[in-house]
Amino acid sequence: MKAMKTEEFDKKFDRGESVIEHLDIEKTRRPNLETKRVNVDFPQWVIEALNREARRLGVTRQALIKVWIAERLLLSSQHKSPDRHHDGVS
Numbered sequence: 909m910k911a912m913k914t915e916e917f918d919k920k921f922d923r924g925e926s927v928i929e930h931l932d933i934e935k936t937r938r939p940n941l942e943t944k945r946v947n948v949d950f951p952q953w954v955i956e957a958l959n960r961e962a963r964r965l966g967v968t969r970q971a972l973i974k975v976w977i978a979e980r981l982l983l984s985s986q987h988k989s990p991d992r993h994h995d996g997v998s
Contacts, residue, residue: 917930955969958972958973
């Protein structure tokens with residue numbers, strides 16, 4: 909990867925030229941989107957229901973759980989009053 913001054917990088921980008929060769933993609937990260945593994949225990953009937961729904965939709969059980977939890981959290985955050993903090997404590 910060739911070093912480049914910021915001004916040159918910006919000009920190249922603004923002209924619509926590719927700057928990808930000047931980026932260190934190996935070290936990129938997506939703030940607030942890094943993953944962290946958690947373990948959750950469910951009753952057997954919940955696992956079976958999740959499996960049925962995942963098969964019906966053609967996705968993995970893990971994908972289904974991720975989408976459902978994300979949807980619920982987004983819905984919940986839309987109903988919060990503006991003065992509440994988003995630190996996970998209600």
